[in-house]
Amino acid sequence: MSNFALEIFDDESPKCQFYTVKLDGEELSETDKFFEKHYETDRLKPYVQQLSVFISDTIGTKRGAINDFFREERKAQAFPPPAKIEIEEVDFGEDFPLRLYCMRLSSSCVILFNGGEKTSWTAQDGETKVAFREANHYADKIQMALNNGDIKLCAKKREILDTTTEKPYTELF
Template identity: 40%
Template sequence: MKRYFEIKEYISFEKTKFYSIHEVGEEFCETDKFFLRFINEKEYLEDVQTIKYWIEKIGREFGALERYFRPERKANALPIPPPKSNLRLYCLRVSDAIVILGNGGIKSSKLVQNSPDALPHFNLMNLVAFILKMKNENDQTSFREKEIEGDLSFYINP
């Protein structure tokens, strides 16, 4: 069964606007699902706070400069620099002013392909990166300043 998603505004700061992926019919966007899943886990509390810190720091002070993101194929991950933890929030840095946040998980192996908790979120974010690139090349979406305009919906076959 196809899954239907939309990209919606998540939070906006002076330098960067963050968007998130929202599966139609779900109560929470992918980013909120990530935070809700890990915020009360004592083992990951510091890591969640570090990720939130970087989102705010990038949004308010730095802008989404490439150096603040870990490359993950076509997508990216937070936080950078690498923490002691293996908790990752996958995202897509579109420009210095636009970031699309996804979901994330525990990277339990050196290779994400061997990390069953993180792999689905890694794959989804890379698929989103591919879809947005295609939509942009076909003039279905455009990126201007802190705005994404156009068709921000897509289907994924599981």
């Protein structure tokens, strides 16, 4: 699997800062690839819009990255939240067809990965299979870097910093 870097995806939201991963040599981040691919499909466009509103408005502006908003997917997490979680701004329903994988580092910092259309009962099968595997790989590498002290969350728990320089982390994993 290719090397990747963490990049800021959205740092304008008051409650949560979002990062994404970008593969070495790629033009688009993994999250941008997800949104572009699924937004181009007319059948999935309204679901992409719902997910975007949930991330930017509900998490980013109103509530932050509340643990209940995340679906556990081994070492990674995913959106939308489990169906039992009610969110007044968005109704994901029982059969929401998309999964966007991510990693919640704190209530104010989330790393967004890629995802896919949920076409099977489990994330390890169907069209989410590759994105699920990659998300868990990214989450594992990021968690190792946190555990080893190579990176850390700043005091506000919004920014990922290089522990040596105290500046935003820009190295490849």
